[in-house]
Amino acid sequence: MSVNxxxxxxxxxxxxxxxxxxxxxxxxELYTDYRYTVxxxxxxxLVVGVGVPILTYVADGYLD
Numbered sequence: 125m126s127v128n129x130x131x132x133x134x135x136x137x138x139x140x141x142x143x144x145x146x147x148x149x150x151x152x153e154l155y156t157d158y159r160y161t162v163x164x165x166x167x168x169x170l171v172v173g174v175g176v177p178i179l180t181y182v183a184d185g186y187l188d
Contacts, residue, residue, distance in 0.1 A: 130184055138177035145172045 146169060153159055 130181065134177040134181040134184065137180045138173050141176040142169050142173045145169060 146165070149160065149165060149168070
């Protein structure tokens with residue numbers, strides 16, 4: 125089964141951005157001593173994980 129390169133690229137950007145977001149959030153927590161709940165972290169990661177692939181898929185269509 126072959127995946128469309130545009131879809132594959134969008135999904136990979138989503139994974140990269142979720143990981144980057146979580147690293148930045150952890151750094152913020154370490155720097156400020158403020159702790160977010162697991163629910164907030166998961167919810168924000170889901171928003172990033174769904175929003176970024178959609179935006180990169182759409183933007184790739186406009187930029188080509």
